[in-house]
Amino acid sequence: MPRGSSSKRERQYEHIKExxxxxxAGTKRAKEMAARTVNKERARSGEAKTASKSSTQGKSASQRGGQRSGGGGGGGAGGxxxxxxxxxxxxxxxxxxxxxxxxxxxxxLES
Structure with missing residues (x-):
């Protein structure tokens, strides 16, 4: 987590990682996923000094509800x-x- 992060973001990071x-997910991958998610949420809420265009536009991860996440099971365009x-x-x-x-x-399989 970046220095100066709020306790809320620290808790969010730990929750996502766990x-x-x-x-x-492996420990390294879990940490990366948590850091990316928290940093994106910080950018969306104006807590970060800099933010990419993709971080500040479109739906947030919580609003998307996993629509772009991996895994099969239908739902996505590719199926x-x-x-x-x-x-x-x-x-x-x-x-x-x-x-x-x-x-x-x-x-x-359909028949």
Whole structure:
């Protein structure tokens, strides 16, 4: 955390870091995620001396509700990855899956 951060931001950093570690992120990655999130929130609220354009415009992470976060499960524009579709096809024992592309896997899983 940068020097001069408020106790609120310190708590927010620790909470985000601990949550990321609980979800399986490594310590280094958890610290990076927490620092980036807190710094962005500081920029949005005018607590930072400098801020990038992307930090001050658009929806905040809390408003987005994870819309741009990673992971599959639909919801996003891309949907599931090829690997996720292939794994589901394998689980359902769909024949010919190894020679299918992403759209073919998707179609075979929908039927």
């Amino acid at each position: 949550s990321a570690e609980e979800r399986g 599931e990855t090829y690997d996720q579709l292939y794994a589901e096809a394998k689980r359902r024992n769909i024949h010919g899956r190894s020679s299918m592309n992403k759209s073919e896997l998707k179609r075979s």
